Amino acid sequence: MRLILGSGSPRRLELLAKLGLTPDAVTPPDVDETPLKGELPRAYCRRITAAKADAVQGGPDDVILCADTTVALGRRIMGKPRDAGEAAEFLYALSGRRHRVITAVAVKRDGRVWTRDVESSVKMKRLSDTEVNGYLATGDWKGKAGAYAIQGPAGAFIPWIQGSYTAIVGLPVHETAQLLQAAGWPVLGET
DSSP: OOOOEOOOHHHHHHHHTTTOOOOEOOOOOOOOOOOTTOOOHHHHHHHHHHHHHOOOOOOOOOOOOOEEEEETTTEEEEOOOSSHHHHHHHHHHHTEEEEEEEEEEEEETEEEEEEEEEEEEEEOOOOHHHHHHHHHTTTTTTTTTGOOTTTGGGOOOOOOOOEEEHHHOOOOOHHHHHHHHHOOOOOOTTT
């Protein structure tokens, strides 16, 4: 039995390590993350996670873990920005407002799939042009849903959250542990 992480995210590796887990393999799936016309953020996040779980192959006893995180401002899905211009657009849209961060998780073993999604609320302070430009210059926005990462320099922009901090980072540790246990994978020394 092997644990396969279907993600290239270093943050997800770090969060798994908090559970005392190191994947036997890391296999980022190649999935088109383009939202469908009129798709709502939670449904989008679930669909992408399911597609990732479907794309990662393993043996019959392998446990495959996949996740997706999206930032939602109302009905608007803010994925990973294409460039610094789109990152700035996202940051200005989020500036001074509350938004949702949704992370969906799927665990697959022997054709069976267990899923959960976690929605958290995040408030971003009103950002000045200097703060936006300074943050863009760090490059930390690259590859991040909504153009920011709460665990990085943008954490200085977040005065308030409600929900799961680890889900905002990219992998809800509590829910992930439950899904892995349901699939028969021991967590924190279980046998």
